[in-house]
Amino acid sequence: MSDLLSAQVVATAGVISLALSLLGAAFTAWVCVRLPANYFCDRTRHETQLNPFLRVGKNLLGIVAFVLGLVMMIPGVPGPGVLTVLLAVVLLDFPGKYEAERWLVRRKLVHGAIDRLRERFGAPPLQRPD
Secondary structure, eight states, rough: OOTTHHHHHHHHOOOHHHHHHHHHHHHHHEEEEHHHHHTSSSSSSOOOOOOHHHHHHHHHHHHHHHHHHHHSSTTOSSSOOHHHHHHHHOOHHHHHHHHHHHHHHHHHHHHHHHHHHHHHOOOOOOOOOO
16 A cells, blocks of 8 residues: 555656646647637537547547546646536537537636637637627
């Protein structure tokens, strides 16, 4: 049991955790900045035809992002939890997804965080869905 809590194991886990947090933050920021400003404005979403293997991969990535976002929301865990959960919602396919995305982006906390991030990288602010 003491081997599991050795300084080397704890340090390695800390470095891995920090690296994953930074990678997740960078990927989340990249996606949020690249979204078109009117991404959430239309009341209906146009269906896209996606290769079934890509769709499965996209959904698996969405599940991982959702779990990591929830973990990052725990106090003391570094990372942009709210933005990562938003990214997961964008990646996952489920009934009512578009309305859930629009509901989430209508929240002041989420919308403000995305707009600050977009401003930092020179992207126009997201248009608020009605």
